[in-house]
Amino acid sequence: xxxxxxxxxxxxxxxxxxxxxxxxxxxxxxxxxxxxxxxxxxxxxxxxxxxxxxxxxxxxxxxxxxxxxxxxxxxxxxxxxxxxxxxxxxxxxxxxxxxxxxxxxxxxxxxxxxxxxxxxxxxxxxxxxxxxxxxxxxxxxxxxxxxxxxxxxxxxxxxxxxxxxxxxxxxxxxxxx
Numbered sequence: 001x002x003x004x005x006x007x008x009x010x011x012x013x014x015x016x017x018x019x020x021x022x023x024x025x026x027x028x029x030x031x032x033x034x035x036x037x038x039x040x041x042x043x044x045x046x047x048x049x050x051x052x053x054x055x056x057x058x059x060x061x062x063x064x065x066x067x068x069x070x071x072x073x074x075x076x077x078x079x080x081x082x083x084x085x086x087x088x089x090x091x092x093x094x095x096x097x098x099x100x101x102x103x104x105x106x107x108x109x110x111x112x113x114x115x116x117x118x119x120x121x122x123x124x125x126x127x128x129x130x131x132x133x134x135x136x137x138x139x140x141x142x143x144x145x146x147x148x149x150x151x152x153x154x155x156x157x158x159x160x161x162x163x164x165x166x167x168x169x170x171x172x173x174x175x176x177x
Contacts, residue, residue, distance in 0.1 A: 055092040055161050056128070058169055061085045061135070068177040071149045072141075079143040082153065082174055088114070088136045090128040097127055097162040101138035104156040104168075110140035112159055150176050 060066055066085040073079055082103070090096045101110040113122040115135040128134055138159065147153050153174040158166040 049094070051163050052092045052094065053165060054167070055090060055094070055096045055163060055165060056098075056159065056167050057089045057091055058136070058159055058167055059087045059089075060169070060172065061087055065177060067172060067174045069153045069174040070177050071145060074141060074143055077143060078145050079141050080145045080147070080153070082110075082140040082142065082155070084138050084157065084172065084174070086136045086138070086159070086169075087133065088128060088159070089133045090131060093130055095127045095129050097125065098136060099160045099162055101140065102158040102160060102166060103140050103142070104158070106142055106146050108140045108142050110138055112136055112138045152176065 063085075067083070069080055069082045071078055072081045088098075098112045098114050101112040102108070103110060111124065113124055113136065114126040114128060115122050116126045117129065117132060117134060122135075122137060126134075136159065138157065153176070155172055155174065156168055156170045157172055158168045160166055
């Protein structure tokens with residue numbers, strides 16, 4: 001069969017129509033498949049482990065002086081020392097290591113030390129086992145001070161885990177000690 005202009009027009013029209021129909025069918029199929037996967041709750045793992053969004057629960061200790069700040073100095077200049085003691089519960093299916101602490105305003109990074117299970121020793125490399133509960137102490141040094149001595153300092157703080165999650169406590173009050 002010779003290829004002439006009329007046959008070529010018909011062939012291009014048929015091919016274009018077939019592609020449009022297939023695109024529509026597979027578009028619907030893709031949407032139906034996405035809906036079905038969401039319905040059964042399947043989520044593909046993004047890596048070797050599912051990185052949890054929330055691993056710990058933080059609660060300030062309910063004892064006197066568990067949260068405080070005091071004026072000190074660093075390099076001969078005044079600095080605020082901000083300290084807090086928290087109870088921490090690991091709610092994830094993984095062991096958790098606390099990497100540090102963060103102060104929102106003024107911006108500062110601080111230390112976070114975790115009490116070892118069954119011990120009175122605090123350290124930065126202690127693991128909080130799956131579903132474990134322990135104590136945590138954080139501290140910040142802020143220079144220059146942002147509040148006068150004798151006043152209560154109010155701030156938002158975060159504790160950071162090994163997954164990079166920031167677990168925030170908002171509006172925490174640190175009385176002057």
